[in-house]
Amino acid sequence: MACVAGSPWHTGLISWLTPCSHPQILNQALGTMNPALSIALLLTGLQVAGGQKVTSLTACLEDQSLRLDCRHENTTTVPMQFEFSLTRDAKKHVLFGTIPEHTYRSRTNLTNRSTLKVLYLSGFTSRDEGLYTCELYVPGQPPSFSNRNVSVLRDKLVKCRGVGLLAQDASWLLLLLLSLPLLQAMDFVSL
Known part of the structure; x- marks a missing residue:
């Protein structure tokens, strides 16, 4: 052909x-x-x-680190790769991915869960402001990717909530709340 x-x-x-x-x-x-x-x-x-689709990308400030929460669907068994990048002054800088830039390697830390990727960029300053992107793609396949962007300005950034990752997977909390009436009936807990 x-x-x-x-x-x-x-x-x-x-x-x-x-x-x-x-x-x-x-x-x-x-x-x-x-x-x-x-x-x-x-x-x-x-x-x-x-x-495999990115559903949201949010940014917040935790201590002096930028935290990017990239939520995504993952309903397949096909292994996926992901990349966090920053576009500043019309230039793309790869923070985390297949080939991250040397200047960001020592400043990034990643928490990887099945449907959530959390990237921390330590020492966040106004020089790190720009458009952040989380992109998912499947290696070895033709271009099929999903991404989300978030614009980050230091003085407009909100502080992260104190609960952190435990609140994002709150099935244990739901179980506890549902079992309270049972525990009360058995006199284990009195409210």
């Missing part, structure tokens, strides 16, 4: 099936492909596109 010279690259969900957006070339490519292979590729693409 060859692309027509000058044809645009297809940027949709099936961009990895063929580099061309021309309908005849796409039909020809899909028509000659093994049906089992095309179904497997399509299901893999759908799983990647639908199961």
Whole structure:
């Protein structure tokens, strides 16, 4: 299969099936492909596109560190990679990811949970202001990524809540609240 010279690259969900957006070339490519292979590729693409999506990115100040909370869906078994970056003066600086910049390596610390990535940038100053991005992508797959941005200005930054990560997974708290009536009935707790 060859692309027509000058044809645009297809940027949709099936961009990895063929580099061309021309309908005849796409039909020809899909028509000659093994049906089992095309179904497997399509299901893999759908799983990647639908199961790993950044849902929110928030920023707050904890002591003298910037804390970025990147929440995401993860409903697949496909391993994913992620990257935190800062865009300042039209230049992208990778804080954490495959190849982080040397100047940020010693200043970053990451907490990695199944649906939450928390990046701490220590010694946060006004020189670190800019547009922060959290991006998820699947290695070895055609470009399929999801990201969120947050603009960070030091004097507009809110302080982080004191409870921290425990409050973000509060299933233990819900269990305790639901069991209080039972504990009261058994005279273990008196309120």
